[in-house]
Amino acid sequence: MQIKEIDKTYVANTYDRYDPVFVSGKGSLVYDDTGKAYIDLAAGIAVNCFGIADDAWIKAVTEQLGKLQHLCNKYYTAPQAILAQKLCERTGMKKAFFANSGAEANECLIKVARKYGHEHHGADCSNIITLKNSFHGRTMATLTACGQDSMHTDFGPFVPGFLYADANDFASVEALADDSVCGVLMEMVQGEGGVNALDADFVQAVAALCKKKDILLLVDEVQTGNGRTGKLYAYMHFGVQPDVVSTAKGIGGGLPLGVCMMGEKTADTLTAGTHGSTFGGNPVCCAGAVNILDRLDDALLSDVTRKGDFIRRELLSCKGVAGVSGMGLMIGVSLTDKKAADVAHACLDAGVMVMTAKDKIRILPALNIPDELLSKAIDIMKGIIEA
Numbered sequence: 001m002q003i004k005e006i007d008k009t010y011v012a013n014t015y016d017r018y019d020p021v022f023v024s025g026k027g028s029l030v031y032d033d034t035g036k037a038y039i040d041l042a043a044g045i046a047v048n049c050f051g052i053a054d055d056a057w058i059k060a061v062t063e064q065l066g067k068l069q070h071l072c073n074k075y076y077t078a079p080q081a082i083l084a085q086k087l088c089e090r091t092g093m094k095k096a097f098f099a100n101s102g103a104e105a106n107e108c109l110i111k112v113a114r115k116y117g118h119e120h121h122g123a124d125c126s127n128i129i130t131l132k133n134s135f136h137g138r139t140m141a142t143l144t145a146c147g148q149d150s151m152h153t154d155f156g157p158f159v160p161g162f163l164y165a166d167a168n169d170f171a172s173v174e175a176l177a178d179d180s181v182c183g184v185l186m187e188m189v190q191g192e193g194g195v196n197a198l199d200a201d202f203v204q205a206v207a208a209l210c211k212k213k214d215i216l217l218l219v220d221e222v223q224t225g226n227g228r229t230g231k232l233y234a235y236m237h238f239g240v241q242p243d244v245v246s247t248a249k250g251i252g253g254g255l256p257l258g259v260c261m262m263g264e265k266t267a268d269t270l271t272a273g274t275h276g277s278t279f280g281g282n283p284v285c286c287a288g289a290v291n292i293l294d295r296l297d298d299a300l301l302s303d304v305t306r307k308g309d310f311i312r313r314e315l316l317s318c319k320g321v322a323g324v325s326g327m328g329l330m331i332g333v334s335l336t337d338k339k340a341a342d343v344a345h346a347c348l349d350a351g352v353m354v355m356t357a358k359d360k361i362r363i364l365p366a367l368n369i370p371d372e373l374l375s376k377a378i379d380i381m382k383g384i385i386e387a
């Protein structure tokens with residue numbers, strides 16, 4: 001059987017896959033099994049920060065792989081400790097817990113918020129406010145946390161303790177923020193929800209309310225983090241300091257790694273035995289992440305901003321584009337007439353990989369995509385949108 005038939009026969013039907021079968025790549029170029037090349041503007045959903053088969057990352061990963069691939073988390077290993085130190089030093093957070101995915105990082109964040117609420121404000125303080133249209137993962141708790149009704153069918157009963165406010169509507173958060181609430185969870189740019197950045201006024205007002213009421217400010221940086229928006233973490237654009245930050249996707253550079261970072265208030269909330277993971281903080285994933293994090297320096301971050309501005313400028317001058325949203329290299333494109341899904345299919349046929357988010361095209365290239373490839377891909381995309 002051909003790969004596509006085998007996949008259709010034996011792999012669960014959870015993904016509506018595109019047609020090509022991909023076999024290899026280098027940087028921002030990916031090749032299918034016919035040898036056709038594609039320019040990658042998706043980076044595996046903001047995962048492959050430095051593209052495919054990046055030499056320095058492969059070296060870091062394979063060196064660790066040859067030394068020690070895994071041990072139980074009851075033992076010390078260097079890559080996890082060093083990664084935690086570097087993350088804390090660059091964010092002002094105090095401690096890191098390592099998981100394997102974004103959803104798991106958010107599970108940890110939810111546990112921290114509830115335990116903090118219980119310890120400081122009593123057993124009834126366990127509700128978490130999230131925003132409508134948000135996305136936080138697909139485990140039962142994180143799925144419940146998502147503020148999207150479409151995700152809340154068929155899988156009930158749901159995990160209690162989530163309240164939904166409207167993004168950019170401070171009054172709707174304030175109205176829910178009673179003594180039962182231990183945290184407010186937000187993405188600074190809603191990714192799956194359509195690449196919509198929150199207003200700075202709104203984020204700052206929520207942060208001030210949280211501070212006043214000792215409610216934890218919880219920021220989901222799974223997609224926005226690790227240089228994607230032109231800062232190391234997107235909250236850094238907003239002048240706020242969260243109490244808990246979750247991240248995943250880009251931090252591992254392509255290996256599964258999630259992180260939940262705790263700030264001053266919550267550094268000691270989790271104690272021995274209250275949380276854990278078999279694979280979380282695996283030495284190989286962490287060695288790769290240390291390499292990624294070290295390269296997310298000021299020069300790289302300002303280049304992300306420059307490339308994002310270039311894409312924005314190009315697309316705003318394109319007939320058929322109604323608007324461009326997002327920050328840095330996390331970009332949503334709304335169209336006047338065409339359907340985003342149709343444009344994504346046509347782009348793929350023309351050798352450019354893009355994603356969609358709701359009714360927008362979503363662009364999330366590798367942070368180091370070469371300028372020539374980027375402008376070639378944007379030209380192809382513009383041609384399709386204008387046609």
Ligand SMILES: *Cc1c(COP(=O)(O)O)cnc(C)c1O
Pocket residue numbers: 100101102103104106135136137138187191192220221222223224248249
């Ligand atoms: C992708 C994503 C998640 C879930 O991450 P997984 O690794 O798929 O579990 C959670 N939150 C946000 C904002 C995401 O974009």
